[in-house]
Amino acid sequence: MRSAPGLLVSAPSSGTGKTTLMLGLLRALAEDGLTVQPFKSGPDYIDPAFHKAACRRNSFNLDGWAMGRDLWHVIAAQAAGADICVAEGSMGLYDGVATRGQQGFGSSAETARAMGWPVVLVLDVGGQAQSAAATALGFRNFMPDLPFAGVILNRVASPRHERLTRLGMERAGLPVLGVLPRRGDLALPERHLGLIQAVEHPDLDTAIAGYAAFLRENVDLDAIRAAARGAPLVSGPRALPKPPAQRIAIARDAAFSFTYPHLLEGWHAAGAEILPFSPLADQAPDPDADLVWLPGGYPELHAGRIASAGTFLAALRRHAGTKPVHGECGGYMALGEMLIDKDGTRHRMAGLLGLATSYETRKFHLGYRRAVLQAPLPGHAAGEALRGHEFHYSTILDQPDAPLAQVTDADGNPVPETGSIRGNVSGTFFHLIATEENT
Template sequence: MAAIGRGLMIAAARSGAGKTMLTIGLQRALTRSGLIISGAKAGPDYIDPGFHAVATGRSSINLDGFAFDPATLLAMAAQAARGTDLVVAEGAMGLYDGLSADDRGGASASVAAALGWPVILVLDAAGSAQSVAAVAHGLANFPGAPAIAGAIVNRVASPRHRRMIQAGFARIAIPLLGAVPVDERLAMPSRHLGLVQACEDAELGARIEAMADVVAEHCDLAAIAAAGGVTQDAALPKLRLRPPGQRIAIARDDAFAFLYPHLVTAWRQAGAELVWFSPLADQSPPQECDACWLPGGYPELHLGRLAANRGFLDGLRNFAATRPVHGECGGYMVLGRTLEDANGQTHAMAGLLPVDTSFARRKLHLGYRRATWRRDVGFARRGETSWGHEYHHSTLVETDDATLADMADGESNPLPPAGHAIGLVTGTYFHTIA
């Protein structure tokens, strides 16, 4: 197959090393240098690709090593690389963190290795010096390691600290491609599911420019750009992600923003028309549509407004009387009877599913999932299995028995059934990827 572009993966030893900030800064700095850059995210992250898109001016995609089979993963990478000089992808968690299974475990290392993309390590230097190089050496020599093209060391405290770090890297074969000091410009506001969404930050453009300034000053941009590995052309297999309707009403605003770009692409390629509406603007699903999709997001931050938007809620109920409606995570909660905010105040929701949820009684639910549907759900038939994930802090406090799907975790361990179906309305915490 022909080479169509190059790519590399920015990864770290652990979460919290500054990987996202440096990825965004690097994407913008390389774009400013005249290169055509696109972004990608390893794993099921909705938020980071939004920042990549602002930094590069191009849509970013998810490269999920669990939900995508190898052929689809290669084709998605090829799709990202077309028309670009370099794909700068961001890893998830630590480089080797994923399911215990070696095949389709989802770790950033396995994604990079499958694509033939070298890794640039982001390493946090806080509290250490020469030992940072030892961490890099260990990551590079772990069994099954992808190619390590170099390292960027973050949170360097002083010139003396930088010299000590350089002395450590002089003893190993991994190039030190950047030594980035502690800098308040490498920070962005965050909340319980990660960074505040790109669409909510009015100052994001200026923040990213400042990040790019820091990266350009302290990293070897030319060496980083030259480190990319070849991306092979590959045709995208037909994604078995049937659209839930021919003309789909999709909620999209600050409360409902978690929708994968590849899902939108697959539905459009299948001939569906997507019609957007905003519950926060008190818009109801357009009546000319034949299905409605409520994605996840942050409805818990807008509960008073959503509960007061009678046009949205009444229109949603009227729509659901004759046409299918599906909600994922945040959308699932809004389809329920009530939603309790973090302060203990209860807000009435659509009342279309027998579900009461709470953010006052918080518990983290996180991980890959496999859902085998007990009934047709528009995008999948009864008995089919979808691959995806769950990530939320809310708790089901009152509910009827879950009947929508039989669930298993990413390693096929059985979990309790999940989701609900009443008439034409379905919903679950499960986010579908493939």
């Protein structure tokens, strides 16, 4: 099998404008009649929703640390029928972890090399001109076998600035695929975890259409299409993750929305019934569900509404009396005893676990996680090893229940966020990506 021809949009660092460029590129290619398959390199659950809004096709994560080759390739096969793939990198092009996982160190460069997708490097050239070429050349040569399409110059101040910067790129032998003039209205709204969610954007479709029009004026779309390439993929047994139950009631609204798309795709493919409900609308999970799943999200922004959602909380407690309930990160917090918001207001949560968390004093938790289960989790047996990612700012005040797992970071160092289990209820701060049997 060969990967569909594609490109990977990356940058030297975060904050260079690659996400807005990515969305404009997806929409512009789709407007030209292409079937565009988006991907996200690395552990991100916000960007894929923006990608789908841009080109009307589900976006999937490819993760070099958490996923093994078989899972990686079955996810890559979701591009079947696409004319072109466009992947968005995470952080800087070569940023990853210190310790190699089953597939690699988790960098966007590894994703591009594995898929054979040439890199489109987005450079913020504000405050420099010819010197930008030295940065681009260093990125081009750091991994000599990395396919490289060229650069897009962002935040160019004037025609003179463009001319000088192009001179540097010509000297370095680097193709310039586009030049984006400096504009102050292209940034997407952000909050503490990065971008706001796609469902929260006040007029996302109009914004993306504007990005696409801006790219058409300033980027050589024909050259970008011509640069797309693919590489052979190793064949082998292919299976997306199996569902943890047959009938899964999953919370889905502005407070609970962070679920990796490949997991939902695997659950659907195996015939599971996905039964969405909204805690913010005070909806009860389906009483016939085998499992209630609360994904991560932003419960801290809606803690008052969650605490007053009597129908939802009563139904959740009834379900937990006889059947399993699981929460990830924000969902875990909602299953706990108490959540203190940034203003110091205390909100009573479901009380199914003893967890107490606070955003009054923020503490940053970020990184890959390997968890060896000490107790069964829906769909997983005790002793099984899981891989995931943790990203939140909550401070843990109390975590009194039995630990769910022994959890370490990517380098094998223990972390205190072990998750919890009490009766039929479990929770983790990490978001599940894969089991080690399919890494």
